[in-house]
Amino acid sequence: xxxxxxxxxxxxxxxxxxxxxxxxxxxxxxxxxxxxxxxxxxxxxxxxxxxxxxxxxxxxxxxxxxxxxxxxxxxxxxxxxxxxxxxxxxxxxxxxxxxxxxxxxxxxxxxxxxxxxxxxxxxxxxxxxxxxxxxxxxxxxxxxxxxxxxxxxxxxxxxxxxxxxxxxxxxxxxxxxxxxxxxxxxxxxxxxxxxxxxxxxxxxxxxxxxxxxxxxxxxxxxxxxxxxxxxxxxxxxxxxxxxxxxxxxxxxxxxxxxxxxxxxxxxxxxxxxxxxxxxxxxxxxxxxxxx
Numbered sequence: 273x274x275x276x277x278x279x280x281x282x283x284x285x286x287x288x289x290x291x292x293x294x295x296x297x298x299x300x301x302x303x304x305x306x307x308x309x310x311x312x313x314x315x316x317x318x319x320x321x322x323x324x325x326x327x328x329x330x331x332x333x334x335x336x337x338x339x340x341x342x343x344x345x346x347x348x349x350x351x352x353x354x355x356x357x358x359x360x361x362x363x364x365x366x367x368x369x370x371x372x373x374x375x376x377x378x379x380x381x382x383x384x385x386x387x388x389x390x391x392x393x394x395x396x397x398x399x400x401x402x403x404x405x406x407x408x409x410x411x412x413x414x415x416x417x418x419x420x421x422x423x424x425x426x427x428x429x430x431x432x433x434x435x436x437x438x439x440x441x442x443x444x445x446x447x448x449x450x451x452x453x454x455x456x457x458x459x460x461x462x463x464x465x466x467x468x469x470x471x472x473x474x475x476x477x478x479x480x481x482x483x484x485x486x487x488x489x490x491x492x493x494x495x496x497x498x499x500x501x502x503x504x505x506x507x508x509x510x511x512x513x514x515x516x517x518x519x520x521x522x523x524x525x526x527x528x529x530x531x532x533x534x535x536x537x538x539x540x541x542x543x544x545x546x547x548x549x550x551x552x553x554x555x556x557x558x559x560x561x562x563x
Contacts, residue, residue, distance in 0.1 A: 284484050288320070293484055295531055296435045298322055302533045307432050316536075353436045354427025357443065358420045361466060364406045365416045374410065381407045383463045385455035388554045398551050401451035402444055405466040419466040426473040433480070434527065441543050442523050446472020446516040448550045453515025455554045463509050468516025475517040479524030522546065 286292045286306035294306045299316030310317040318326070364381075368374040383404035387397040408416035431439040450468015454461060523546065530539035 351431035383451045385459040401448045405447040405469045407464045422470045449519025450512035450516035452550045452554045454511045457511045468512040471513045471516035472520030475520035476524035483528040
């Protein structure tokens with residue numbers, strides 16, 4: 273996605289690389305910086321100019337130390353978190369194919385609404401709202417392949433733009449949102465798959481792209497096609513898709529409105545509130561069905 277004229281919205285572009293969009297600010301000068309220009313500190317990141325000033329003043333061994341291999345990868349343009357999620361999910365799918373063991377893993381991680389409602393006589397396991405994104409239907413690989421292909425395509429754009437921590441929060445909360453709507457609308461279903469999380473990435477990109485002034489028509493078309501497939505596809509949990517998509521819209525709006533450095537605490541608080549709210553809603557509203 274590119275803007276016709278990046279200068280029309282300069283606050284969303286790296287001050288050293290005007291063609292690179294980013295939501296990350298230097299914690300000292302508050303200028304927008306892309307992953308290549310970021311140096312991680314104990315709290316936040318810093319731009320090259322501010323880092324040089326800090327090195328001149330402090331001259332500490334920690335500041336002058338060359339970043340390690342892991343640190344260089346984490347602040348590079350490469351979407352390493354996206355790749356890690358894809359690799360881990362595919363590895364879990366291969367484990368699911370193992371006789372006996374695979375069925376046990378699927379049963380332990382899949383989302384069953386009753387396990388997210390305390391007092392039903394079943395174990396209370398709310399983490400299933402998230403772990404559902406790491407297991408898929410077997411033995412046909414189409415389910416996991418389509419989800420991971422979509423995650424790979426979306427993550428390569430969103431992760432460098434948002435930063436790795438925000439990307440993880442978006443993916444996790446979208447997965448939880450998909451599970452929440454399943455519990456509210458279809459409490460008797462058994463759900464697996466990362467579709468809710470992927471839908472959250474897609475709708476968040478729609479909001480963020482519009483905020484950055486880029487062409488969002490291709491995203492809107494892709495979203496429409498997926499929406500139709502969600503309702504006509506056999507064995508597809510449309511509740512998970514819609515739930516993840518709605519949460520993705522909300523998270524994208526939060527990111528767009530709390531981008532300034534001084535609003536970062538508010539952003540973190542809102543993300544925590546969304547997560548807690550989804551878990552609490554899933555634990556209370558469906559409980560009426562089990563009374």
